[in-house]
Amino acid sequence: MAKQRLEVIRQDAGTCCEGLSSAPLDEVQAADLAKVFKALGDPVRLRLLSMIASRAGGEVCVCEMTPAFELSQPTISHHLKLLRQAGLIDCERRGTWVYYWVLPAALDRLAAVLKTPRTAGVTT
Template sequence: MSNQELPLSVAAPGCAPTPSTRPPMTGETAAELATVFKALADPVRLRLLSAIAARADGEACVCDLSAGIDVTQPTISHHLKVLREAGLLTSERRASWVYYRVVPQALTRLADVLTAEAATVISA
């Protein structure tokens, strides 16, 4: 067993373990999700993701994303790169502009994980 994978029950002497309702998250899954949550842990990146997701066609040109966000264009580009590397955005170059699109499957995965964790806590 790796040090990142938790056993289903470890009980100290005299302690009655609580039964598990599902297997805990694996170390590999936790590492993948931590990268995504780290990418979302910045207010500028959350605003950029929201601005892109709010577009009627689901995509935004980098030239449209700086409005209302008080950081430089290179900083915006850096934040977009972090979101793209985390799998939350895709990008496509068209002439001299780059267009960004939210990856719906990435958001669905996050929602599923949070829903599963919340359901376990709520039902307990």
């Protein structure tokens, strides 16, 4: 399988961990984030990412995810491909099956962008 990934957030010095409230996004950062949010903008893909991320052992075979949906295996594979292209998950073929795992650094970068600064006296 092709190992194609989109960059979640530009890796320029000082940009990878700044939140939205730190500074406005430039065009490239906004375009990169939009690709990730687009990948996450589908309930099936959100469920797939959740199934993979919450799995003990850190990886899941596509054969274990497909029965959880009323979708065909090729449709599930397409959704997984979009998550892979967004740089959120990766995979490896083992014989007939493909195993998927979350890329923690991608989720950490995304969480850092969405993080709001803590202000003294303000609770959430």
